[in-house]
Amino acid sequence: MIPRRRTVVVVALAVAAVALGAAAVAGLLDAGGPAAPAEPPAPEVAGGPAVHTDPGYWTEDRLRGAEPAPMPAPPEGR
Secondary structure, eight states, X not given: OHXXXXXXXXXXXXXXXXXXXXHHHHHHHHHTOSOOOOOOOOOOXXXXXXXXXXXXXXXXXXXXXXXXXXXOOOOTTO
């Protein structure tokens, strides 16, 4: 009868260890609350004007057909 009792104890300890581990992981994942928004990266500053690799790229037709790049929407409430 002792080997069976030992098996029951080992199984009970294994179940308890899994339950405690799951609770610890769940607590760690929820401990921080909502993440703070990341700060925007600092602007990149160049030492001079940008140089285009092909100076003939911006033809009159391309300038007329150019469209502005999409811009982000302002934050709500401002």
